[in-house]
Amino acid sequence: MREQEGRLVASLAQQGISRRTFMKYCATLASMMALPPSAGIAMAEAMASSRRPSVIWLPFQECTGCTESITRSHSPTLEGLIFDAISLDYQETLMAAAGHQAEEALEKAIEDNKGKFVLIIDGSVATGLDGAYSCIAGRSNLELLKKVAPHAAAIVAMGSCAAYGGIPKANPNPTAAVSVSDIIKDKPIVNIPGCPPIPVVMTGVLAHFLTFGSLPELDKLGRPKAFYGETIHDRCYRRPFYDQGKFAKTFDDDGARNGWCLFELGCKGPITYNACATVKWNGGTSWPVESGHGCLGCSEPDFWDGGGFYKALSMPANPLKLAAGAAVAGAAAGVAISFANRAKKGAAKAAHETTTLADLEK
Amino acid sequence: MGLESIPVVTQSASDGLTGNAAAVLREIAARLESLAKEGQSGIIDLGAMPLSPADKAWLADKLGQGEVEINLELDGPSHVRETRYAGVWWLLHHNPQGAVTGEFIEITRIPELVLAHPADIISGSESLNFLIDDLC
Incomplete structure (x- = not known):
């Protein structure tokens, strides 16, 4: 029995993490993943006894924010548990090896674990100029x-x-x-969006894979339903104020001080599927809306081009009479707006006026 | 300047009873009956359903306080409390920062978390024997 338990429990014990601490972690993880409460015990048993699966992590066009999110999570020992349960064979930012040694490690991990390893990708895939915009060791992403x-x-x-x-x-x-799923069509892909994603979502997916040997249930955009099943708005603690029609109108009015709904200040909570409202950030300390700022919608496709961060979702956004709603600001409109903004900036400069954020958002 | 100097007072919009606590109480009763008749344990995840602070207070009041209370230090405090009804336990987990990370009602003779694991007992027995050998 003890041989079967593998290295995880032993290595945890070396770090002063008891089995009960691990069971507690698994219970809360199962709870966050909306698995039956009994799944926590199954997870603890399975992860403690599983063979460590190989994980290859390839960073593409990225800022390392995702790696930071995972490795600097508030309870490093506990999120680190999952990294003890896997064999992370290649991760350029974290691995000690560099250059040819690193590339050899990659080749070896692929060869030794063909068809069995989990591939983690962070960053988009550049396809322009045959991918030449982003290369590692002379090969394009x-x-x-x-x-x-x-x-x-x-x-x-x-x-x-x-x-x-x-x-x-x-x-x-x-x-x-482009995204990974734009290139790879014949493999199961889990999308864990977010800029960056919540660390526990990542560990939850890996724990599910280790426990049940399969990926968790996904929604139509390939996201784990357990974490992306509901909108920020639906689980927001400020939701009752929305229902009561109480909105903050500026970031320093009475409404803002009373913690009212940030919808009119551009919160994208109603169209954003993520778990920030329940899981929160920094070890459950807070999350953007709790700190007084609306949701940017960073886990939704094309959030960067979805209109201004401070534009309310349902407010018409066509001061330039371009018939472009906040959600349908197309490429042409984007360029036109930027020209118009540039003109406005120039005019303001000439008149020695201060250009405010509100001017640019108009 | 600390956060306390910013005059933010957050109103709570859901202080009242939602009616969900009564449903949880019925589920506890049903599971306790099944523990009594079939020996079937059960767990209810209180974080999985919308309960207002008032709901939780109501539930805690109805379940009352039993004889056993166990404090565990598992990378943040955990608290296991027997309720007035034997076999119904209230588990509360915190992280090292003090935030609640999980809250469960366990219907069982003794919560799984408290039991010593067979593998740990074997390794404990071995360690103790090593210690005794070293004494000689």
Whole structure:
């Protein structure tokens, strides 16, 4: 029995983490994933006894924010548990090896674990100029993805860039960036969007894979339903104020001080599916709306091009009479608005006026 | 300047009873009956349903206080409390920062978390024997 338990429980014990601490972690993880409460015990048993699966993590066009989110989560020992349960064979930012040694580690991990490893991608895939915009060790991200993906058991697209193209794909998308699922069509892909994503979503997906040998249930955009099943708005603690019609009108009025709904200040909570409202950030300390700022909608496709962050969702947004609603600000409109804004900036400069945020959002 | 100097007073819009606590109480009763008759344990995740602070207070009041209270230090405090009804336990987990990370009602003879794991008992027995060997 003890041999079966593998390295996890032993390595946890070395770090001073008891089995009960691990069971507690699994119980809360199962609760967050909306699994039956008994699944926490199953998870603890399965993860403690499972063979450590190989994980290859490839960073593409990204800012390392996703890696920061995972590795600097508030309880490093507990999120680190999952990294003890896996064998992270290649991760350029975290691995000690560099250069040829690192590339050899990648080749070896693929060879040793063909068809069995989990491939994590963060960052979008540049396709312009045959992918030349983003290269590692002389190979484009596009080439590397096409080489590694066929041998993976499953792919996790970490962050909005890997899931939907993210900020690199924002207009005018100079590198012709696309998402992982735009390139790879024949592998199970889990999208974990967010800029960055919530650490526990990542560990939850890996825990599910380790426990049940399968990926959790996904929605139509490939996101785990347990974390992306409801909108920020539906689970927001300020929701009752929305229902009562109590809105903050500016960031420093009485409404804002009383913690009223931020809808009119541009909160994208109603159209954003994510778990921030329940899981929160920084070890459950707070989250954007609790700190007084509306949701940017960072886990939704093309959030960067979805209109101004401070424009209310249902307010018409066509001061330039371009018939462009907040949600349908197309490429042409975007360019026109930027020209108009530039003109406005120039005019303001000439007249020695201060250009405010509100001017640019008009 | 600390946060306390910013005059923000957050109103709570859901202080009242929602009626959900009564439903939870009935589920506890049903599971306790099944524990009595079939020996079937059960867990209810209080975080999985919308309960206002008033709902939780109501539920805590109805379930009352039993004889056993266990405090565990598991990377943040955890608290296991027997209610007035034998076999019904209230579990509350916190993280090291003090935020509640999980709240469960467990209907069982003794919560799984408290039990010593068989593998840990074997390794404990071995360690103790090593210790005794070293004494000689």
